[in-house]
Amino acid sequence: MSKRGEVSELVSSLGWLEEDMSSQDGEGGLEMGGRYSLGPEGLGSIGQGSEDIEDQEEEDIYNDGDEEAGMDAENEAPKRRGPKKKKMTRARQERFKARRSKANARERSRMHGLNDALEVLRKVMPCYSKTQKLSKIETLRLAHNYIWALSEVLESGQSPESHGFIEMLCKGLSQPTSNLVAGCLQLGPSAPLMINKLDEKPCGALGVGGGVGGQPCGHQPLSGHYPSTGLPSPPYGSLEASHLLHMKSFKGVPYEQHPSPKDCSSNGTPPYDGPLTPPLSISSNFILKQEPSPHEAERNYPSHYLSSLPHYPPSSLGGLPGPQGYLFQASRYELPLDIQAFDSFPPPHMIASQMGTIYSE
DNA sequence: TAGGCCATCTGGTCCT
DNA sequence: AGGACCAGATGGCCTA
Numbered sequence: 001m002s003k004r005g006e007v008s009e010l011v012s013s014l015g016w017l018e019e020d021m022s023s024q025d026g027e028g029g030l031e032m033g034g035r036y037s038l039g040p041e042g043l044g045s046i047g048q049g050s051e052d053i054e055d056q057e058e059e060d061i062y063n064d065g066d067e068e069a070g071m072d073a074e075n076e077a078p079k080r081r082g083p084k085k086k087k088m089t090r091a092r093q094e095r096f097k098a099r100r101s102k103a104n105a106r107e108r109s110r111m112h113g114l115n116d117a118l119e120v121l122r123k124v125m126p127c128y129s130k131t132q133k134l135s136k137i138e139t140l141r142l143a144h145n146y147i148w149a150l151s152e153v154l155e156s157g158q159s160p161e162s163h164g165f166i167e168m169l170c171k172g173l174s175q176p177t178s179n180l181v182a183g184c185l186q187l188g189p190s191a192p193l194m195i196n197k198l199d200e201k202p203c204g205a206l207g208v209g210g211g212v213g214g215q216p217c218g219h220q221p222l223s224g225h226y227p228s229t230g231l232p233s234p235p236y237g238s239l240e241a242s243h244l245l246h247m248k249s250f251k252g253v254p255y256e257q258h259p260s261p262k263d264c265s266s267n268g269t270p271p272y273d274g275p276l277t278p279p280l281s282i283s284s285n286f287i288l289k290q291e292p293s294p295h296e297a298e299r300n301y302p303s304h305y306l307s308s309l310p311h312y313p314p315s316s317l318g319g320l321p322g323p324q325g326y327l328f329q330a331s332r333y334e335l336p337l338d339i340q341a342f343d344s345f346p347p348p349h350m351i352a353s354q355m356g357t358i359y360s361e
Numbered sequence: 362t363a364g365g366c367c368a369t370c371t372g373g374t375c376c377t
Numbered sequence: 378a379g380g381a382c383c384a385g386a387t388g389g390c391c392t393a
Contacts, residue, residue, distance in 0.1 A: 099379085100370085100371080102379090102380095103370090103371085103372095103379090103380085104369075104370060104371080106380070106381080107370075107371085107381095107382090108368085108369070108370090110381075110382080111368075111369080115367095135365085135366060135367090136366080136367085137366090
């Protein structure tokens with residue numbers, strides 16, 4: 001049976017609803033095949049005004065449960081088996097509505113909390129824009145890549161100015177997101193080709209990159225293998241952001257001995273032990289490159305790519321590395337105005353305060 | 362218009 | 378019993 005059919009059946013199995021629908025002569029009580037025609041509080045907005053139900057304060061009994069029997073026969077008495085259910089009385093209906101309404105409110109609140117946390121996460125990503133907000137899935141991907149890339153910096157001493165760093169950041173991101181990151185990081189000449197190359201790779205079979213969430217093909221899986229790049233697999237599952245920010249605690253400890261995310265579940269989350277240490281000299285991520293000649297620029301940056309970037313900055317006009325320089329560049333080179341240095345690479349104290357907010361919640 | 366993303370509702374499951 | 382969490386379903390909005 002199709003999901004829709006299941007839902008229809010489930011809904012129609014509610015005695016009071018069945019009653020209500022029949023009382024409305026099939027007119028709009030329930031809009032099957034589409035979203036239920038419910039009010040803001042869902043079921044709470046329907047089922048009113050049935051005098052029949054109002055009169056049925058006694059508990060009427062009917063059978064329920066057999067999917068094959070009876071649901072399709074309108075006029076015949078349904079042959080139902082299984083546990084008997086009490087029909088919805090008015091009082092029961094009211095309780096149900098109240099409970100459902102409360103549950104809906106809680107769920108909304110929960111999702112808002114989740115979205116708030118995602119927004120906090122967006123703000124500590126290497127690229128933050130209020131106008132070009134990263135989608136949820138891209139935020140998570142970039143966060144994963146960011147942690148991965150930073151941990152590589154710590155682990156192998158790789159320069160955050162290297163193309164490998166950028167490559168890791170853009171791994172598996174969609175083209176628009178890669179472009180946004182590239183715009184934020186002021187990529188060097190060869191990077192766009194690398195990004196395009198990444199996005200041309202077929203979807204992996206593992207992880208969430210293979211089109212989950214409706215993402216177009218070309219995304220790499222976030223977990224599992226990162227084929228053909230020669231890069232190590234991300235330390236996914238062996239290093240988390242708090243570890244990165246508290247690297248002193250794990251100095252000299254191989255990744256394998258770091259606490260796994262399992263150890264940080266809701267039951268076993270290590271306590272947040274005060275302000276975070278500065279994670280990295282993240283200002284070094286503001287990469288200043290030699291300005292390519294027009295020929296080089298066209299060769300390395302296909303025109304279609306250049307046009308997709310916010311603006312490719314000539315380094316001769318580039319500012320100082322670090323937040324100030326980035327601010328300068330952002331205004332000079334027409335990056336989205338709301339992409340600003342502190343939003344893109346918050347200074348350590350801001351990261352600490354934001355993380356503190358998260359931990360304290 | 363199709364596809365991506367999102368908010369919301371909903372019922373199920375697990376836990377306290 | 379009630380809350381938290383989750384996944385499925387659905388419709389709205391936006392964009393290419």
